[in-house]
Amino acid sequence: MAEASGKKVFVLDTSVILYDHSAVQNFQEHDVAIPITVLEELDNFKKGNDIKNFEAREFIRFIDKLSAEHKLQEWLPLNGKRKGSFKVLMNKATALDATTIFGDKNDHRILNSALTLKQEMPESKIVLVTKDINLRLKARALNITSEDYETGKIQDVAGLYTGSDTIEDVAAPVISELYEKGVCETAKVLPNPPTDNHFFILKSFKSSTLAFYNAAEKHLERVDKVTAFGVKPRNAEQTFALHALLNPNVKLISVQGVAGTGKTLLALASAIEQRREYKQIYLARPVVPLSNKDIGYLPGDIKSKLNPYMEPLWDNLKYIQNQFAETSKEFQKIRDMVDLEKLMITPLAYIRGRSLSNIYFIVDEAQNLTPHEVKTIISRAGENTKIVFTGDIHQIDTPYLDSQSNGLSYLIDRAKDHPLYAHITLLKGERSELANLANELL
Numbered sequence: 001m002a003e004a005s006g007k008k009v010f011v012l013d014t015s016v017i018l019y020d021h022s023a024v025q026n027f028q029e030h031d032v033a034i035p036i037t038v039l040e041e042l043d044n045f046k047k048g049n050d051i052k053n054f055e056a057r058e059f060i061r062f063i064d065k066l067s068a069e070h071k072l073q074e075w076l077p078l079n080g081k082r083k084g085s086f087k088v089l090m091n092k093a094t095a096l097d098a099t100t101i102f103g104d105k106n107d108h109r110i111l112n113s114a115l116t117l118k119q120e121m122p123e124s125k126i127v128l129v130t131k132d133i134n135l136r137l138k139a140r141a142l143n144i145t146s147e148d149y150e151t152g153k154i155q156d157v158a159g160l161y162t163g164s165d166t167i168e169d170v171a172a173p174v175i176s177e178l179y180e181k182g183v184c185e186t187a188k189v190l191p192n193p194p195t196d197n198h199f200f201i202l203k204s205f206k207s208s209t210l211a212f213y214n215a216a217e218k219h220l221e222r223v224d225k226v227t228a229f230g231v232k233p234r235n236a237e238q239t240f241a242l243h244a245l246l247n248p249n250v251k252l253i254s255v256q257g258v259a260g261t262g263k264t265l266l267a268l269a270s271a272i273e274q275r276r277e278y279k280q281i282y283l284a285r286p287v288v289p290l291s292n293k294d295i296g297y298l299p300g301d302i303k304s305k306l307n308p309y310m311e312p313l314w315d316n317l318k319y320i321q322n323q324f325a326e327t328s329k330e331f332q333k334i335r336d337m338v339d340l341e342k343l344m345i346t347p348l349a350y351i352r353g354r355s356l357s358n359i360y361f362i363v364d365e366a367q368n369l370t371p372h373e374v375k376t377i378i379s380r381a382g383e384n385t386k387i388v389f390t391g392d393i394h395q396i397d398t399p400y401l402d403s404q405s406n407g408l409s410y411l412i413d414r415a416k417d418h419p420l421y422a423h424i425t426l427l428k429g430e431r432s433e434l435a436n437l438a439n440e441l442l
Helices: 014-019 036-043 051-067 098-102 106-120 133-141 172-181 236-246 263-273 302-321 329-339 371-378 407-415 433-441
Strands: 008-012 031-035 085-089 125-129 145-147 164-167 199-203 208-214 219-222 252-257 280-284 343-345 359-363 386-391 421-426
Touching: 008 106, 014 036, 014 051, 031 036, 031 106, 036 051, 036 085, 036 106, 051 371, 085 106, 098 106, 106 125, 106 133, 125 133, 133 145, 164 236, 172 199, 172 208, 172 219, 199 236, 208 236, 236 252, 236 263, 236 421, 252 263, 252 407, 263 280, 263 302, 263 359, 263 386, 302 329, 329 343, 371 386, 371 407, 386 407, 407 421
Parallel strands: 008 031, 008 125, 031 085, 125 145, 164 199, 252 386, 252 421, 280 343, 280 359, 359 386
Antiparallel strands: 199 208, 208 219
16 A cells, blocks of 8 residues: 555646746655646646746646546656656546635636545645645645655754854964965865855954965965955955955855845956956846735836836946946946946846856846756856855845755755855845844834
């Protein structure tokens, strides 16, 4: 019997497929079922340029290839060793009807499919898998076991990699050596080599310094406070972030922190500082309105439609520009970069299929991306391209993502300790005392 052998049957809803089109293949030897209602909903998502439209199309193609000359109402073996079987669940009447209890809508028809399967296979453990929290609660109210989709999910967000550490009681001669020579052997500070491109605050009894572990040279280097196009770091973490952003050997960077810590400002300032090294600077952010309340249709071209969502990026650009007099070369340089499209806003919806060479690419609010979307963006990188992801993993506006399953958390967890990658978590808000009040007290 399935339950006796530990085998389960997982019923997936639409949110799981739109999150990961290959989800049906990630349940090891267990069987997987899809309600026919999910296929109906996916039909509404198959057109468009967003990642979710791609996920819907890929899943539909997968099902078409899997079924081939078979009927989808039969259990079909999934390809691969130690894989279970797959089928599509049809709408059937059950003694316990979710549409009667909760109302007639697609979510409740999916619940009915799970109830039907539970009735037909009493010896098996039926588990509804959905990223919709409310649907999970309704399933449990009907005595259906329900879980979130765990693949790619970070288990310990509190222990997520921060990119920096403070080391106390460092020998004074070591700090002196870093000041005098700029480098020192790692063994003089740490018993084992640290994570590649990791940053340190080194403290002795009388002095301290900032350092990072050079992934290429395998030694510690002193980190100096530098200015990027008029923007000066105000704390150690901002100094670390600016060092990584200006480091030509680091091609992939993530900067995480709450509102007001300077993530976007530092990324944009460092991009403008390195404008001669790249053909263009791209700025992008997911189009997710606050509280998911859309502002409706907008007139004009794609640039006009995007501008309301991209205002935070323009605000940071104006802050950098306003540090200089209107008659200065620096002020005019930023204006020319925008006019000549050296610095431009680009929609993420059209990133698929592109090859981005010689580009400095900043993706803001990356916590609103799925892991697959982050992978898609990074895979577009060509020669001499640098990609920077910024965001706050605790401030997510997309309904089916959380601090454990979003693309930024996934990137930080998976990419750490790679010589091309650096990460820093910004801890202190520097926007204003008023903004800090909101973060700390409200």
